[in-house]
Amino acid sequence: MTRNNKLLIATLGVLAAILACIKVYQSRRAGASLEPIVLYCVLPHPYFSGVMQGAEAYEREHGVRVRLVTGQESSQANVNQNVESLFTLGHRAFAIYPVDPAGSRGLFDRLKRAGCHVVAYGAQPEPGSAAAFAIATDTRAAATLAAESLVKLIGGRGRILNVLESLTDANTPIRDAAVREVVAKYPDVEIIQTIGDVTTEQKAREKIESALVARGDEVDGIVCTGYTTTVAAAMLLSERHARPGAKRIRFVGLDTDERVLAAIRDGSIDMTLAQNPFGHGYISCTLLGLLLEGWEPKAPYQFIDSGSVPVTKENLDTFEAGIREMTRTIVAELKMKYLNPPNALESE
Amino acid sequence: MTMPATVIQERVGFGQRDWVSGRTLGLILFAGILMIAMSLASPNFLTQETFFSQSRYVAFYLMVAMSQAVCLAVGDLNLTVGAVGSIATVALGLLMGAEQAGLSPWVAVPLVFLIGPLTGWLHGMIITRLKIDAFIVTLSMMFVYMGLRSGISGGNAYTIPQSFWWLGQGSIGGWLPYMLLIALAVLGLTSHMYRNTVLGRRLLATGSNAEAARLSGIDTNRMVVVAHVLSGCFSVMAAIMWASWGGNAAPETGDNWLIISFAVAIIGGTGLKGSLISPLGIFMGAIIFKLIQHSLVILKINDNYSNTVLGALILLAILVDRAREHFDGGRRGS
Numbered sequence: 001m002t003r004n005n006k007l008l009i010a011t012l013g014v015l016a017a018i019l020a021c022i023k024v025y026q027s028r029r030a031g032a033s034l035e036p037i038v039l040y041c042v043l044p045h046p047y048f049s050g051v052m053q054g055a056e057a058y059e060r061e062h063g064v065r066v067r068l069v070t071g072q073e074s075s076q077a078n079v080n081q082n083v084e085s086l087f088t089l090g091h092r093a094f095a096i097y098p099v100d101p102a103g104s105r106g107l108f109d110r111l112k113r114a115g116c117h118v119v120a121y122g123a124q125p126e127p128g129s130a131a132a133f134a135i136a137t138d139t140r141a142a143a144t145l146a147a148e149s150l151v152k153l154i155g156g157r158g159r160i161l162n163v164l165e166s167l168t169d170a171n172t173p174i175r176d177a178a179v180r181e182v183v184a185k186y187p188d189v190e191i192i193q194t195i196g197d198v199t200t201e202q203k204a205r206e207k208i209e210s211a212l213v214a215r216g217d218e219v220d221g222i223v224c225t226g227y228t229t230t231v232a233a234a235m236l237l238s239e240r241h242a243r244p245g246a247k248r249i250r251f252v253g254l255d256t257d258e259r260v261l262a263a264i265r266d267g268s269i270d271m272t273l274a275q276n277p278f279g280h281g282y283i284s285c286t287l288l289g290l291l292l293e294g295w296e297p298k299a300p301y302q303f304i305d306s307g308s309v310p311v312t313k314e315n316l317d318t319f320e321a322g323i324r325e326m327t328r329t330i331v332a333e334l335k336m337k338y339l340n341p342p343n344a345l346e347s348e
Numbered sequence: 349m350t351m352p353a354t355v356i357q358e359r360v361g362f363g364q365r366d367w368v369s370g371r372t373l374g375l376i377l378f379a380g381i382l383m384i385a386m387s388l389a390s391p392n393f394l395t396q397e398t399f400f401s402q403s404r405y406v407a408f409y410l411m412v413a414m415s416q417a418v419c420l421a422v423g424d425l426n427l428t429v430g431a432v433g434s435i436a437t438v439a440l441g442l443l444m445g446a447e448q449a450g451l452s453p454w455v456a457v458p459l460v461f462l463i464g465p466l467t468g469w470l471h472g473m474i475i476t477r478l479k480i481d482a483f484i485v486t487l488s489m490m491f492v493y494m495g496l497r498s499g500i501s502g503g504n505a506y507t508i509p510q511s512f513w514w515l516g517q518g519s520i521g522g523w524l525p526y527m528l529l530i531a532l533a534v535l536g537l538t539s540h541m542y543r544n545t546v547l548g549r550r551l552l553a554t555g556s557n558a559e560a561a562r563l564s565g566i567d568t569n570r571m572v573v574v575a576h577v578l579s580g581c582f583s584v585m586a587a588i589m590w591a592s593w594g595g596n597a598a599p600e601t602g603d604n605w606l607i608i609s610f611a612v613a614i615i616g617g618t619g620l621k622g623s624l625i626s627p628l629g630i631f632m633g634a635i636i637f638k639l640i641q642h643s644l645v646i647l648k649i650n651d652n653y654s655n656t657v658l659g660a661l662i663l664l665a666i667l668v669d670r671a672r673e674h675f676d677g678g679r680r681g682s
Binding site: 002004005007008012014015017018022023029063069072073074076077078080081082085086087088089099100101103106107110111114125126166167171173192196197263 | 595
């Protein structure tokens with residue numbers, strides 16, 4: 001037998017012996033306590049910062065520890081990988097953003113089969129998913145509101161640029177369909193061009209700028225139904241509208257990045273829709289806390305609309321209070337509307 | 349006349365008597381140290397749950413890394429690793445999705461599998477016949493495939509019927525995933541090919557010095573085509589496993605495979621300049637890659653820096669390997 005082969009056998013033998021000893025030792029000790037709730041954020045992003053603030057507020061107010069975990073990239077594969085690691089550590093209640101509503105099915109199924117509680121936030125998972133709840137903005141309603149607002153701003157007549165975000169985000173086709181439905185109701189409004197397949201702010205900027213350079217004079221309004229596109233369009237329109245004699249293009253976006261709010265404040269753009277990331281975090285954790293206490297969902301899957309608020313120059317400084325109030329109202333109704341008390345089913 | 353048994357054995361094994369190389373032994377040792385550290389850090393590490401969960405990733409990473417490593421071994425590279433996986437995933441969704449063709453997995457999977465050798469053959473032919481660098485060919489084909497997958501799917505994911513989830517989600521005894529068994533079988537076959545067959549040695553000879561290999565009678569162009577065909581096969585296998593595992597066929601599948609393929613192959617000791625490949629080493633590379641990722645979660649390392657830690661550890665692994673090579677060379681020289 002060669003030296004390498006002897007070393008291999010020795011290495012494997014020693015390794016097996018050490019791991020066996022550790023296992024025996026650990027089986028005699030009580031395990032360390034884990035945070036009861038895990039809130040999984042997909043990647044560092046202003047939206048997820050808001051979600052984490054909600055989870056931290058829940059932790060402060062209820063004294064229930066929440067482990068906040070942020071992934072490395074916006075892909076379901078990355079979510080699955082990290083959540084599976086957390087699951088193997090012994091965590092049993094998860095609030096997860098389903099990057100791919102269809103792709104999250106396998107993960108949610110596995111977690112549920114293992115006795116975990118799963119709440120989806122930020123987007124709805126595919127029907128039939130094992131998540132007990134989804135807390136999110138009603139995607140269709142928000143896109144419809146954005147499109148309707150833009151049509152009003154352009155006076156019910158004109159050409160609009162429909163800017164979509166990532167093609168692989170399942171919310172994108174819903175938003176696109178909602179915008180098209182609204183436009184179809186107004187015979188004097190047409191979509192001059194649809195821009196899509198945008199995943200980064202840089203790409204959004206390039207694509208929107210190309211469209212504006214090519215046919216800016218023909219465009220009367222822009223509707224952006226994604227975060228990165230809204231930021232990019234707000235920046236571009238701020239530049240454009242600062243030029244003397246530039247045609248005014250009306251704009252409605254989604255989400256409340258500081259740069260978007262600044263553009264509304266200085267009058268460069270008209271409106272954006274504020275979502276409720278704080279509520280996504282706070283309500284998700286509240287639900288998981290109640291499920292861990294033994295409360296039972298009234299139905300296998302329930303959607304909770306976290307609401308969206310139009311933000312214009314008029315309510316720029318007050319809209320956040322409205323969002324917090326919305327969260328408080330939803331939380332106050334949780335037990336009554338969506339849950340049965342512990343042991344209620346047995347007593348029936 | 350009969351040959352002595354030892355001579356026959358040496359010819360079949362091309363003179364190799366070590367089960368593993370010194371490099372792979374080092375990887376096994378490093379993975380072992382990581383495992384010991386993690387089992388000490390988390391009482392939940394040495395469990396069936398962890399083994400089941402993490403070994404599926406190891407199996408998957410092995411496939412993705414092999415897809416790159418077979419090309420690196422002939423002195424090429426393949427940037428379409430993820431893009432071919434993506435196209436295969438979309439094809440699988442179109443063939444198996446309930447709202448699409450709705451074909452049985454027994455029909456759909458073999459059809460989809462053909463995408464691997466076909467795309468690989470195409471890349472190999474363009475590289476060898478038109479004498480275009482593999483980097484340029486695979487870079488442009490990557491964009492072709494990514495555009496096709498977005499155009500065909502419109503960004504929509506397809507649901508894979510539950511009847512096919514067994515491959516990615518099933519196991520023996522609840523802890524030994526089928527995926528790992530398949531990966532180990534593929535590992536065994538590939539190892540055998542490189543160690544014991546003429547084809548394997550020719551592939552390595554092509555990667556070592558293509559001109560010398562050609563002058564010694566090896567059809568090096570053919571070897572390059574074979575490497576790309578094998579690469580396509582591994583990519584498609586990874587895609588099929590992933591779709592079955594996730595229960596859906598998402599077009600963005602494969603977007604992050606390129607980095608994984610290089611990272612795992614390099615950690616596993618695959619030579620970037622060709623001729624050096626160890627499937628067992630790549631398997632250990634996949635284990636180390638997964639253990640590092642898992643450790644970031646266990647140790648609660650600030651998630652915002654996790655990619656930095658991962659990159660630094662990959663670099664460290666390469667530096668250790670280079671240092672070992674240097675000292676080995678020094679000892680041999682003296």
